[in-house]
Amino acid sequence: MSEKLQPISSAILPSSGASTNITLPGDGNTLIAQANVVNMKSVYIPVVQANGVTLPTRRTINADYYNLFIIGDETFTGGYFIVPKKCALTESIAPELKALYAKLDMDAVATIKTFPAIFAGKNHQYCCAGGNQEAYLGFVNDISIQDNGIRVSFHLLYAIPQRRLNELACEISIDSASAFNEFDSTHWTIKRINIIEKLRNAGLDTLL
Template identity: 40%
Template sequence: MSNDTQIAKTGNNLSQPDLPKQPIQANLNQYGNDSTQIAYVQNYDGTINQTVLILPGCPVGGAPLVTQGLTFNYDCFNFFVIGTEQYTESSFIVPKNRALTESTSQEIKDQCAALTPEAIAIIKTYPALFCSENHHFATTDPDHIAYYGYVKDIKIQDNGIKVYFQILNQLPQQVLIDLSEDLCIGGARAFTELSRTHWAIKRINLVEVLERAGYRVFKL
């Protein structure tokens, strides 16, 4: 098992979900200093808010880290497209003039764009996609990876908006391009939202869209 958890590819027949209806006991093997596991979720339903148990990796020779329970709100998702960002650090910077200033409904801007403590608390409940700009405008390379996760914290700085994040899964960015209409991230034929650095919030159930396309966002 590698440190990066892959999104599990499933069949498209939603009438026969492959998740068990009852809890099952499993042995989880974790390797590496900074691995992350997600506990089993009984009767998973991506259309409702759920608390997901996050089990951080334990540093070698260190004390176990505190287990964290997160309640996700799947009504919306954070959508980050940041230059050539590789998301190898614990945070990244969004330019202030591209943070919730475009490709976001006025209703969400009114609620979240000021980044008050109350707004940040709401933003942190939304799942997130972490992307870098497409390599070829409206298309990209097969090995171009995007990430699914959540926002841990947000700090307003002189040089931009600093976003602390946690990655849970990864998937080819081309998948998002193929689903751009369903995810409301489309645009001109040769230029989409994945071609421009910005941060938007979409009133779309990201988990539902991905699962309908055959991609489960948690590998349990």
């Protein structure tokens, strides 16, 4: 399998709900609660419209952080998935990030949607992805709290061999032990890591 990221077929991209474009004042920077300056940039991503036409849509992103979703046997083909509440921003997350985002209020959700995201199913075996198992780079489109969990709608950009993410565990801030890592457990967390830069440095083209 090529180490290049594979574009997602438009047939499995969500067909409703254009990506959010968040307008920020100033020279492309914003301040968050801990008063660190965060570099923002606008990128164009392909979005499938209701009529089936794919159009480039501008999205503002903050690449200093990324969302990590590990969801059971999820294949990420339905446009959304459910994160159990007990697994949403409760583990493998820095206390200051949990304090900022776990409340999932309007401001927190708006910021979370600017972070790139890795979407993955659980490893087929502990610390070991299946031979053809793929994770995905993309974005969160929306988040809502329901009785049965946290509903997350998403936009996929590229497929990534999940074995490569296991190999890059240290570089992308994945909690690991000798026979277990975060890809073995259903959860959602946020990492203070530039995932775009890390993937690019590992020879995986992101086109972002």
